[in-house]
Amino acid sequence: MQTHIETIQKEFEEDFKNCFSSATLESLKIKYLGKKGPIQDLMKGLKEASGEDRPKLGKSINDLKVSIEAKLTELGRSLIAREEQQKLLAEKIDETLPGKKRFQGRKHPVNGTLDEIINILIAMGFTVEQGPDIDTDYYNFEVLNFPPEHPARDMQDTFYINKEVLLRTHTSNIQARVMESQKPPIRIIAPGKCFRNEAVTSRSHVFFHQVEAVYIDKNVSFSDLMGTLTDFMQKLFYKDIKVRFWPNYFPFVEPGLQVDIHCLNCKGSGCTLCKHTGWLEVAGAGMIHPEVLKNGGIDPEEYSGFAWGLGIERLVMLKNGIKDIRLFTENDIRFLNQFSAI
Ligand code: DAH
Secondary structure (H helix, E strand, O other), X not given: OHHHHHHHHHHHHHHHHOOOOHHHHHHXXXXXXXXXXXXXXXXXXXXXXXXXXXXXXXXXXXXXXXXXXXXXXXXXXXXXXXXHXXXXXXXXXXXXXXXXXXXXXXXXXHHHHHHHHHHHHHHOOOEEOOOOOEEEXXXXXXXXXXXXXXXXXXXXXXXXXXXOEEEOOOHHHHHHHHHHHOOOOEEEEEEEEXXXXXXXXXXXXXXEEEEEEEEEEOOOOHHHHHHHHHHHHHHHOOOOOOEEXXXXXXXXXXXXXXXXXXXXXXXXXXXXXXXXXXXXXXXXXXXXXXXXXXXXXXXXXXXXXXXXXXXXXHHHHHHHOOOOHHHHHOOOHHHHOOOOOO
């Protein structure tokens, strides 16, 4: 039996010398240490050995088993390390290949301009408030001096959800809300989405954005309104841009105004963008109507205020020469990619 043990050992040494991969190593493990392997056979054969030889033979078998296990484990470690290194070498990167261009996300042009406007107004002392997109007839119309059946409601075609609830048609729905929740001096802006039940064309859409501004304090005057708006327009466009105010009717302001700026394209000399008038209409504004102040719980004898509403899509279109408002909602990456990542 001792010679048999030695033969197995020699055979193993031979196999071991020729083992160069972890796959061969696995098969050696099975061949020598597996259930049907020679070590198991030797163990079984031990029963037949004479009583006095048994301990010695048992030890030899065990020594052989332990040394095979140790050798295979050791070789296994170095084979794995070597194979990993070979894999890494094979994976070598060719740094002369041209790089892949990564797509960089950008702000939507409407959001970019909204952020710009908000930052200017915050620097001028306004804080940002948010009003609901789905609102009641009361806040969108009634409190703003549009009684039921008032013809001025026709100025804003409305999506009604039911008799009382609607999609807000303008950000002016914030006005009475801030009057109810804050005491003057009130100096807020409210950016947000608006909805109107209009035919979608290149110039009008059912969905657009506005920024509302409201300032209420003692002695707020018409010249404060004109001065603040002019300052704002000059910060948003360029330093000396001319701003013009016209009378216009909105039920919640008295007097009400239309605000124009010098054409961004021709600076006033006349071109197709401004239809040869030299001016572009950009906002509605006015002194807050005493009834609206009263509705908001503010005494019009003590306080006065101004408000304005600015359409964002129109501004972005004018600034960038965009001819179709529908482009803003089409998610066409070729269009959106043209705006800088601000
Ligand atoms: N809410 C008006 C609209 O969407 C715009 C507007 C006009 C807002 C005059 C105002 C304002 O705050 O004073 O047509």
